[in-house]
Amino acid sequence: MAATSDDVRVIALALPEATERPAWDMACLRVRDKVFASMPPAEEWVAIRLAxxxxxELAAERPEVFSVPHHYRNSSMVVVQLAAVDRSELAELLTEAWRLRAPARLRAAFGTPAR
Structure with a gap:
């Protein structure tokens, strides 16, 4: 089943100390004010920070789901087409993005360190 923008928010905001605060006309999901994902107003995709x-790698393996637009070429963000990804994979990606941005103590309280 395809993921939705509601799934993005439910999954991300369930992570410890995750918040949503807009910036750059996008809904930005943050942990301790560090952005780990963002969605544009149309909410057809979400950009997620990865390692x-x-x-x-993801964009090369599955271009129908993942892409790295020009404006993200110098970052570790990947654009995920919500209609093409299932909720469980979305949850894995958002959780990993949260772990990469959360401070060590918060990651430890959550149970696993970043890779």
Whole structure:
């Protein structure tokens, strides 16, 4: 089943200390004010921060789901088409993005360190 923008919010905001605060005309999901994901107003996709290089790998493997637009080429963000991804994979990606941005103590309280 395809994921939705509601799934993005439910999954992300269930993570410890995750909040939503807009910036750049986008809904930005943050942990301790560090952005780990963002969605544009149309909410057809979500950009998720991954480990360096992981975004390009996903985009090369599954271009129907993942892409790295020009404005993200120098970052580790990957654009995920919500209609093409299922909720469980979305949850894995958002959780990993949260872990990469959360401070060590918060990650430890959550139960697992970042990779």
């Amino acid at each position: 360096p290089g992981e975004n390009a």
